[in-house]
Amino acid sequence: MKKLLTIVALSVACSLQAQKQPVDYINPMIGTSNFGATHPGAVVPRGMLSISPFNVAFDTTGEKNLLEKDSRWLSNPYVNENNFFTGFTHANLSGVGCPDLGVIISMPTTGALEVNHLKYGSTYKNEIAKAGYYSNELTKYGIKTEATAATRSGITRYHFPKGEANLLINLGLGLTNEKGAMLKFVSPTEVEGMRMVGSFCYNSPESAYPVYFVAKVNKAAPSYGIWQQPEVHKGVEAQWMWYNGQVRLKEQFAREVVGDSIGAYFRYQFDKEETVELKVGISYVSIANARENLYREIGDKSFDEVYATARINWNDALHARVEGGTEDQKTIFYTGLYHALLHPNLLNDVNGDFPENSTNKIGKNKERYTVFSLWDTYRNYHPLMTLLYPDQQLQMVRTMLDIYKESGWLPKWELNSTETFTMVGDPASIVIADTYLRGLTDFDIHTAYEAMLKGANTLEDNPIRPGVEEYWKNGYLSVDGGIRGPVSTTQEYNIADFAIGQLAKKLGKKADYERFNKQAYTYRKLFDKETHLLRPRYANGTWYAPFNPESGANFEENVGYIEGNAWQYVYMVTHDVKGMIQLMGGEKPFEAQLDRIFDTKQYDMANEPDIAYPYLYNYLKGKEWKTQQKVDELIKEYFQNKPAGLPGNDDTGVMSAWLVYGMMGLYPVSPAEPLYTLTSPKFNKITLRLDENYYPNGELVIESNASDKNIYIQQIYVDDKPLKGYFISQDDLRAAKKIRFELRESPLK
């Protein structure tokens, strides 16, 4: 049966090979420069494990423009412009802004055994990065490396030349700032262990936790063991420690070894070219589970079989298929979808076990997601999942509710069942409300609602909404209230309250609706008529001065805002665009201010607060062409088929989701409003494969006469009926079979 399946998989793989499939457009190199923070390694959709080349640790002497992990704030295991490979990491994050994971490093070398990565590292060439596959050639050794992955396990393959060959598993090196590892050989070909990781974004260090693994080579080595690189002893005893600072080789040592800098080695002597495969399974629960993950997912499967399966899975996971457009456009589109399918990823083992949040218990028998970067993802990512992957989105919502049940709070920035408390606001409430309001209701809405109320109403020791007492009392967080980024955070709370209000309305909770909906617009108290911006304010009502609206650009710390400035936040009120138009004094000044933001380069494509700005022209009758123009310009400027082809951190797929939407011609502009606003698509035909359980037509086709020049909308048709305006409700979209855009070269002014 297994063999049969394998043959089927291979034959499908072969037929996939025959013509270029969507999967073949995926270019994992996109985002590996310009701080995109993605990696080009092998991974499957929502994989717990990924295998990334690790090239951010090198000798910094004499280096300029350092992209070295310990020399700056660097959050990725791989940077395209670097060229010093020190191994493959088997647990990684993609597109995040803080360093963590990047551990369980495998490295092939030749010649004498060397375990110091600064010495054993190698430059490389001939990189190949495809969905589920990565390869390079190590110039120092003449070794070709390859990597492929299953969900919780993966394989690296090393093509060694004749002679001495070494395969290292380095547990000392890592992207994370945590240290500490354990290793134990259980047979000459199998080693098990763990590595401490955590303190993501320099938060929650007390929650640092182990990632467990089992690693197995397919060829027994005549020599194998554990190395240990102890710290250099500096005390009196150093004079007797002739081995002080020297590496220790524990040949064939069969008990546990623990330490900060340890690793396993396999030493071969090949009399001809030989390949060695290293299979690794990981788990966040136990070594036994890591082993089960490895044996049940990969077992005896070959590298080629595992890769063939990964490729099929990726091809199948691309629920939007495009026709027309250039090869580069197809590449950035499919790669965008690919990036949107990395996080949240599965946390549960193949047997359903996972570490619970805060309880120190092992949860059982669930599909559990992790890596919730919700300040980022509430804005567009989760609506995209709601549309294209509703089952996954529902399970993510259920995971959030489980986290609430376990920890007492909804997640904010969750990573492997630890809450990192990164960023601000109450984003989980928005995601859950948005999901429900868009029609995915198959979760425990009562618990969800209870969780939202707790986050909104708990006045003291509230980890989700610090300062909420002042917020409810005054409507805004004050400069002197002690909460970081009081303007930003007020806006975030407003958006969450809008979402909760909309949900309350839907659920028939009228009093709650009125209370929350009223609170959703209190940001207006921060509107400064002088600058037409939101401005920090003291508790007593006086304005913060001197007020420099530019302060806060490029992520610099400032008084009012989190990762942004007044320009980048003023229009982050998509639930109240009409209100903001009023505040501005009408559509004209609103438009002028928006124009000014773009014209003066205050618009920051690389971060989330202003991510919806280009779509705000759709609220101004007759100005919709500016949305079409801006989106087109921004895609062309920031999203390209090259390593620097993302505007900045992908933020667990949020930038990629923005691109995917932009190229499809629609955008969920206002969280918790079940609608999309529309812009010109970039392909002639886009077929969305929808889940019939939630979208009865099972498919939505977006057609257009898109071309490089045809970027402006003449008319939109839904199922051949002209659409009035540039918005479509979730219900109308659900009912539609086809949206057709009639495009033109010049703006429809």
Next chain:
Amino acid sequence: MKKLLTIVALSVACSLQAQKQPVDYINPMIGTSNFGATHPGAVVPRGMLSISPFNVAFDTTGEKNLLEKDSRWLSNPYVNENNFFTGFTHANLSGVGCPDLGVIISMPTTGALEVNHLKYGSTYKNEIAKAGYYSNELTKYGIKTEATAATRSGITRYHFPKGEANLLINLGLGLTNEKGAMLKFVSPTEVEGMRMVGSFCYNSPESAYPVYFVAKVNKAAPSYGIWQQPEVHKGVEAQWMWYNGQVRLKEQFAREVVGDSIGAYFRYQFDKEETVELKVGISYVSIANARENLYREIGDKSFDEVYATARINWNDALHARVEGGTEDQKTIFYTGLYHALLHPNLLNDVNGDFPENSTNKIGKNKERYTVFSLWDTYRNYHPLMTLLYPDQQLQMVRTMLDIYKESGWLPKWELNSTETFTMVGDPASIVIADTYLRGLTDFDIHTAYEAMLKGANTLEDNPIRPGVEEYWKNGYLSVDGGIRGPVSTTQEYNIADFAIGQLAKKLGKKADYERFNKQAYTYRKLFDKETHLLRPRYANGTWYAPFNPESGANFEENVGYIEGNAWQYVYMVTHDVKGMIQLMGGEKPFEAQLDRIFDTKQYDMANEPDIAYPYLYNYLKGKEWKTQQKVDELIKEYFQNKPAGLPGNDDTGVMSAWLVYGMMGLYPVSPAEPLYTLTSPKFNKITLRLDENYYPNGELVIESNASDKNIYIQQIYVDDKPLKGYFISQDDLRAAKKIRFELRESPLK
């Protein structure tokens, strides 16, 4: 059944209590000063686990005469003159010269949780140290502590005052220079883990290994968890690590934590005085075995039951009982026997598992010994075991043969199945030959002989006898041969060759006998007629010059000798006293040289090379009274009922064995010669409980009119027949029921 046994044990304990028993004379404080390197902790005979107070880590600022573990070469967990307690260590060595073990530290405190031993440590008072029991009172906290032990497990008990109480298990601190630990809570009252130890005597660092443990409290704590004290990060990232260098508390964390400085805590809030018991089991095989050791040895037993059993076991283990003598004399005698029953200790778990030597395999179903400090113990310790504990001695020999089978070599200085290659010579051959020649033959003598030949004859890569090729060729190791202490080592090889020769003779291997016996006297080539000393020599035969015979005193490094000088080594030829008399030019100059060594204070009671010197007068007719005088003087000067009551390192019981012999009036003066030489005993009656399987009489009584003044021998009677001379063969001793010494106040000149 269990209950019944307990009651029996307790009632025996009670009857023991009624009158002062031998066990009650044991004073574990002896040897805890003056670098005796014993510890006063709780332990049972040959126990794998011991629980020692740990007081060698403190703030050294402004301290003089530092006896702090990192400030000098310090080899013991406890020094009597120190007074800063930082916990109980659960794995310790006794009387050795290098730091190792001293780990798994438990510490009670009160008030806020503090895990830095420099801050949580306390002075103490009211120390009580008895066989199997230790107690003190921590002045900082008002906590009384107690410790008792079984073989592989033990209990500490803490009497907390009302209020906040903490129990720490500190895996960061340790006497060993190794680092690295793992911890995992398996229930609110039970934590398991491991701690790396090894690199004993700064040797074999690559063999560092884990000691596993399970620790269980008898009262659940409302708060418990793991602390982690990470290193202070110094790189660029330190600026974002607000927690840099701060202790992390991982409350109720239930997965593994690994790191160099971690520990477990239990935090109580007591509304009255309360006691907490901590039961710990250890193993060198696995955590599962540590748990089995704990549960099978102690299980539900109370502290008092375990101590009662320990006390009975100690009392029963004292196979020599004395009458007469002072209380202090009884104390030092029984304590000497006690110290001789600590090492070698059991290495196998209760289920028979143990780590093999060099194979990385787990041996099964054996009684396995460890801690073989053979350069020390071959001289007198093992003959004492052969006499009083023949079953144990045989099992130690069998262990040595297993080590040979496992590693390819007999042990030299073995510790927990690692060979530390400390000191020089081929001592295991001597021990095995001596054991066989003294009549304990129930082991595989053919394998033993094969092992001896391998050690003696392997010319290259010989870890036991480096330089042996030159030794066989020239008869001695040369100054230029590159081997440390060439004179000492030549002498050691000679003694081993004598032993092998004697065994060969016994086994009827005539050619081997002749070859080895001839080689046994080659030290004579190093005899320098000018100084009447052995002198380092070059390979070409010229003498090393300038030659300073004093060089090497007090353990200083020197050209010819290991831990000694020419005076301390010249008479380390007890297999060839007659030959040495000839070299010296007759008995007179031999005696004069020996007198000179004592008179000029060149004699070093604190180390082994000259340990038999006082007995050499017995080889000089009419001068035997000098042996009686010297032994009496040395006992009185160096062996006393006080912490500084050992001359120096106990050397795993060798100094104590010397004392026990000296007080019994006999000494195994020449290894592998099955005889004892005699001196005046210190008690009126000494009853040796002998094993009838090896000593048919089952008992040997040594009687005398010993007193403080009666220290000289008038006549010795064996079974009432006058003994001619001052030697008795092993066979005659085996046949004897009673040896009676007629003593007098003045020398019999």
